[in-house]
Amino acid sequence: MKKVFVVLLVLLLSFSSVFANGVKDSTPENAGGKRTLRIAAESWEINKIFLEQAAKAFEAAHPNVQVEITTIADQTVLGNYILDWSKGNTNVDLVFLDGGVFAAEYAAKDLINDFDKDLHFFADYPKTNFKEGTLETGTSLTNGAQKCLPAIYEVYAVSVNKALFKEAGLVDAKGEPLPIKTWDDFYDFAKKLTKKDANGTVTQVGASVQFGNNLPTCIAGAVLAEFGKLTTSDGLTYDVNNPQMLHMIELWQKGIQNGYFSQSTFVDNAGGRNGYKAGKIAMCYEAAGRWMEAIPTLGVENLSLMPIPGKDGATPCFGCQMVCPKASKNGDLVCQFIKEGVYGEYSQTNAFLKYGKMSVIAKYFDEALATTPLWKNISVSMSKAQPVVRYEETQKWIDGLDAIFQAGLVDPKTSAQDIVNKMLALSKSIKK
Amino acid sequence: MKERWGRLFVLPTCLVLFVFVVYPICYTTVLSLCKYNFAFDLKLTFIGFKNYTDMFKDKLFLTALGNTMQFTVIMFVLLVVIALALALLLFYKKTHSWFFRTSIFMPIVVPASLICILFSFMLSDNFGIINKALVSLHLSQYAHNWLTDAKTAKWWVIIVSIWGKVGFCTILFLSGLQNIPQDLFEAAEIDGAIGWKKLVYIIIPNLRETLAVVGIWAVLQCLKLFVTPNVLTKGGPANSTLVLYQYIYNQAFLNFEMGYASAIAFFLTALVLVFSSLNMRLSKGED
Numbered sequence: 001m002k003k004v005f006v007v008l009l010v011l012l013l014s015f016s017s018v019f020a021n022g023v024k025d026s027t028p029e030n031a032g033g034k035r036t037l038r039i040a041a042e043s044w045e046i047n048k049i050f051l052e053q054a055a056k057a058f059e060a061a062h063p064n065v066q067v068e069i070t071t072i073a074d075q076t077v078l079g080n081y082i083l084d085w086s087k088g089n090t091n092v093d094l095v096f097l098d099g100g101v102f103a104a105e106y107a108a109k110d111l112i113n114d115f116d117k118d119l120h121f122f123a124d125y126p127k128t129n130f131k132e133g134t135l136e137t138g139t140s141l142t143n144g145a146q147k148c149l150p151a152i153y154e155v156y157a158v159s160v161n162k163a164l165f166k167e168a169g170l171v172d173a174k175g176e177p178l179p180i181k182t183w184d185d186f187y188d189f190a191k192k193l194t195k196k197d198a199n200g201t202v203t204q205v206g207a208s209v210q211f212g213n214n215l216p217t218c219i220a221g222a223v224l225a226e227f228g229k230l231t232t233s234d235g236l237t238y239d240v241n242n243p244q245m246l247h248m249i250e251l252w253q254k255g256i257q258n259g260y261f262s263q264s265t266f267v268d269n270a271g272g273r274n275g276y277k278a279g280k281i282a283m284c285y286e287a288a289g290r291w292m293e294a295i296p297t298l299g300v301e302n303l304s305l306m307p308i309p310g311k312d313g314a315t316p317c318f319g320c321q322m323v324c325p326k327a328s329k330n331g332d333l334v335c336q337f338i339k340e341g342v343y344g345e346y347s348q349t350n351a352f353l354k355y356g357k358m359s360v361i362a363k364y365f366d367e368a369l370a371t372t373p374l375w376k377n378i379s380v381s382m383s384k385a386q387p388v389v390r391y392e393e394t395q396k397w398i399d400g401l402d403a404i405f406q407a408g409l410v411d412p413k414t415s416a417q418d419i420v421n422k423m424l425a426l427s428k429s430i431k432k
Numbered sequence: 433m434k435e436r437w438g439r440l441f442v443l444p445t446c447l448v449l450f451v452f453v454v455y456p457i458c459y460t461t462v463l464s465l466c467k468y469n470f471a472f473d474l475k476l477t478f479i480g481f482k483n484y485t486d487m488f489k490d491k492l493f494l495t496a497l498g499n500t501m502q503f504t505v506i507m508f509v510l511l512v513v514i515a516l517a518l519a520l521l522l523f524y525k526k527t528h529s530w531f532f533r534t535s536i537f538m539p540i541v542v543p544a545s546l547i548c549i550l551f552s553f554m555l556s557d558n559f560g561i562i563n564k565a566l567v568s569l570h571l572s573q574y575a576h577n578w579l580t581d582a583k584t585a586k587w588w589v590i591i592v593s594i595w596g597k598v599g600f601c602t603i604l605f606l607s608g609l610q611n612i613p614q615d616l617f618e619a620a621e622i623d624g625a626i627g628w629k630k631l632v633y634i635i636i637p638n639l640r641e642t643l644a645v646v647g648i649w650a651v652l653q654c655l656k657l658f659v660t661p662n663v664l665t666k667g668g669p670a671n672s673t674l675v676l677y678q679y680i681y682n683q684a685f686l687n688f689e690m691g692y693a694s695a696i697a698f699f700l701t702a703l704v705l706v707f708s709s710l711n712m713r714l715s716k717g718e719d
């Protein structure tokens with residue numbers, strides 16, 4: 001008896017260690033015909049796009065559907081889906097991608113549905129519902145195919161602390177901040193807005209530019225704002241080797257070396273926005289929604305928004321993209337949830353009004369714009385918004401640019417031309 | 433009969449070892465000899481030792497290797513010296529030793545990533561508590577861009593890593609000290625060996641085995657340093673704190689270059705073996 005027990009125990013241990021394989025794919029159809037829609041998103045996406053509220057409303061409208069939302073820890077987890085989906089397995093039906101990261105990788109292996117050709121999303125939801133340019137934030141990632149749909153839409157601008165501008169005397173007769181028309185203005189204002197104590201220690205920084213993960217978008221924004229187009233004639237290389245961009249980089253170098261620009265984004269992507277929200281940084285050149293994040297700490301009366309300095313005034317746009325894996329059997333539910341939930345008035349309007357995540361649906365975009373006058377400061381800029389070209393080796397591009405700028409900006413011996421030359425060499429070396 | 437039962441009992445462990453250790457090592461070996469981008473390549477392409485030769489032409493790999501060696505040497509020395517010093521203090525301190533032991537060991541139980549997030553807030557240029565305190569105490573000339581200046585960023589990676597790991601080494605050394613026979617100390621005192629002479633001629637020779645264990649553990653921790661540079665500085669500024677482990681992670685899971693990452697992983701394994709063997713030889717001495 002004892003021997004039989006021991007043998008059974010050994011067999012149980014062997015089988016459990018061999019066959020334990022983590023999360024099994026949950027079947028979309030539960031007993032009683034109830035279907036489950038599985039959504040994966042980062043916590044900020046769940047909060048700022050009001051996905052839980054959208055899920056509850058969807059369940060109430062469709063009693064035979066259960067919506068499960070899983071929080072993704074961070075973007076590196078998204079790469080794991082390639083493994084699952086390559087084998088035809090999935091434990092999610094709809095995934096939210098911050099900035100569309102990995103969309104190109106998924107599309108390269110044909111792992112995600114084309115919302116137009118495979119799921120016929122636009123059969124009863126015309127493209128004219130969308131704000132102009134928003135759908136292109138998805139198609140630009142996947143060679144023109146609509147393999148992603150944008151959930152929200154963002155552009156870049158300069159968020160400004162009006163109170164600090166007033167203190168520095170940088171306001172007009174109406175008390176509004178003086179416009180930042182050129183990068184010389186940006187540098188001069190940053191200089192006047194920077195406070196140092198008797199020991200030369202900076203106690204208030206004039207400006208922050210995102211020198212971390214979003215540096216390519218900041219550079220793209222500067223190029224677009226100056227020229228109205230991003231690339232040279234090859235359609236892939238950033239047009240930075242010209243006097244205007246060289247001068248801008250020189251100003252960035254001077255700003256960093258003199259302490260007028262914050263270096264915190266070298267190691268902390270949120271360093272600039274956190275300093276801005278804390279009232280320690282007067283100008284923040286990042287995604288335009290940063291000013292709204294500062295409302296609780298600074299008050300809306302102390303905030304303003306300006307377009308990126310430059311002659312043309314264009315800006316880069318991007319969106320949090322949604323993808324549906326081909327391994328999912330719930331493509332129809334995904335489309336329905338997007339139309340009723342994500343693109344519903346509640347999510348689209350509140351994401352815009354509370355968090356500055358602009359609506360991709362034209363009707364809600366225009367309504368929200370009308371209720372928040374400050375957005376009108378960049379309305380011309382928004383009308384010229386363009387998606388930024390994405391490369392196959394985007395991560396190498398980001399890491400390489402970060403290293404070039406973080407080293408070059410602090411080194412007085414490195415010229416702006418050196419930085420641009422390295423940037424162009426990097427651009428040649430990566431796969432596009 | 434007994435042998436048969438013995439084999440049956442170790443079978444589950446062998447299966448687990450095979451599935452989670454042996455097979456991955458074999459597959460990683462194959463990967464290291466191939467070109468394979470997980471996202472864009474449909475299959476492996478055999479390229480022989482090209483990944484290994486390309487490594488030494490890769491500037492970023494050499495930067496990561498240089499940083500890793502720097503961190504390993506400095507951290508190893510500081511970890512052993514500080515841990516031994518703390519262990520000696522605890523050994524000779526008889527009153528309230530429980531409080532000091534708990535305080536020294538506490539950082540071990542706090543997740544490393546949490547430690548790094550807290551330090552990154554404390555060391556922030558614009559709103560960090562350390563700079564704020566220095567300005568308040570009229571010492572603003574010492575306020576600095578701690579994490580965004582390449583030189584100070586390296587030291588803070590070392591300091592934060594040591595802070596999180598010194599407790600474990602201290603406990604090991606303390607245990608070793610407590611196993612030294614008391615008569616040796618008494619005999620040494622009678623012969624006039626006090627202070628540093630006791631340390632050099634009595635304590636350290638008798639701690640040889642503990643030094644070997646602490647040394648191997650410390651070397652492993654230093655070579656596979658990842659959480660601190662990844663969370664505190666993200667390998668920056670300008671890759672000044674990028675380490676090999678992080679570079680492997682970036683290549684494998686951000687760039688999807690599985691073949692190249694596998695080759696670097698084997699190189700790191702070889703480094704670990706070399707350092708561990710060296711440590712064991714030095715610790716064994718003339719035994």
